[in-house]
Amino acid sequence: MNKAANPCGVDVIPPFEARLLLDGDALVANWRDFAACGRAEAGAAIKADGYGLGARAVLERLAAAGCRRFYVAHWHEVPPLLPLPAGVTLSVLHGISAEAMPAARNLPAEPVLATAAQVALWRQTGRPVELMVDTGMNRLGLAPDAVAGIAAGLPIAVLHSHLACTENPAHPLNEAQRACFADVAARVPAGLYALANSAGAALGPAWHFDLIRPGVGLYGGGLLPDGRPSRTVARMAARIIQLRDVPAGAAVGYGAAFVATRPSRIATAAIGYADGYARGLSNAGWALADGVRCPAAGRISMDLAAFDVTDAPPLAEGDWLEIPFDPEAMAALSGRTSYELLVALGHRFERVWR
Structure with a gap:
């Protein structure tokens, strides 16, 4: 055992008295159901330590299954996931701050920018960006009419929005957000467009665009796109x-x-x-x-x-x-x-x- 990690010099690790027994096959099968639900690519939200299951272990298993885009909420979630598997991208949903810039410049992750100030800050790096547009949730994101001006000249890798009412498929805000996002997508060039989370994927292909971002549905919560319960992991x-x-x-x-x-x-x-x-x-x-x-x-x-x-x-x-x-x-x-x-x-x- 590394003495620096173990300053007391004790070479025997005490046993755990509780275990999480985790089913990697169920995790991968859940992701594959999202990946196969339409033409859109399926990423994976692994924030909050992979929804409690262990983000690094989740990333490794899903990357081996073919997932290429992963999402966390905070910059401090990035270092424990390094080194990233070849071909994998990691994005930080909370964007960027001046305090995080020194670390962010040296980490292999990109922010999902949500404010004009964040865009101005990240523009200094010359690196590609992901953007969040607010289509009606009134939480994070640029105003739909402001995106094109604020992001002018930036290479937008992914343009995102987030659905507010997917747990109620009949809620009128689902269609209103889809229509708003489609309008923005028609006016703002980006490599990929992403709107749907786990439950959003079940709303149908019109909500899928190019990329879906399943989260809880990967880990045993909610429903799979075809309406079956997510497999318990x-x-x-x-x-x-x-x-x-x-x-x-x-x-x-x-x-x-x-x-x-x-x-x-x-x-x-x-x-x-x-x-x-x-x-x-x-x-x-x-x-x-x-x-x-x-x-x-x-x-x-x-x-x-x-x-x-x-x-x-x-x-x-x-x-x-x-x-x-x-x-x-x-x-x-x-x-x-x-x-x-x-x-x-x-x-x-x-x-x-x-």
Whole structure:
């Protein structure tokens, strides 16, 4: 072990007590479904550490499958992804700032510029640009009528916009944004035009243009372009720290939120909301022990979760429980979105790909 990375000089790495079990085949299959949904190229959003799964590992697997365009939100997300595989581009969705310029000049990534000030700043580099135009979301982007003037003389590699209401396909803003973007695309030359995110790809070919930018749909959230659920990519597993027998009428955990209705066997496992196992899954989530469903027993705490393993095969302290992580199913149970649940997956997991 590198002493600089390990100043205490300890050569034995302590084991993780929680794991993310990650399915690379499911990840790649999800991306391929986006890539095959029409004539548009499919990139990949890998911001927020690859939606919690590990951005570098996601990039490597999708690049090997043929993905060539990747997107992060912040410049500090770029260095951990280097070196980039051959033929891959990386873009930063938040554009550029004066503070980021010294680093950005030396990094193999391009900003997606969203303001006139950003365009003026990046123009100094002489490098190609990507631009964001606001077509009705009123979040990031240049005004449609201002793009041509602000970007005059710049080589625009990709002209982007972003859809606001794709989770409701019937919302009139979807068509209004598509029409606005098509009008801008007709007036502003660019190498590629990109409008649709994961759910936007399902709106149909008219929204695809040249490039789509799937995000949550790659990682098990939402739907694939043909309407099927995205394949689940992650499962959790946690080590049992303690097993105890709890009599009927006894309570488990904070707030006595679970009261045993029968003599029960309770397994307390090393996973909690600090790891990304949402507190909203208290008395609602479950684990699996040899395929037997074991309900969550009481509140999920910061570092621990208890499960009723009464009906499971015999378990020992130190055994592992598998915890399913279908983002949409967990969202429905916890009251949070699949996006929130994915990006909350913490650094205390050992990420194990297969």
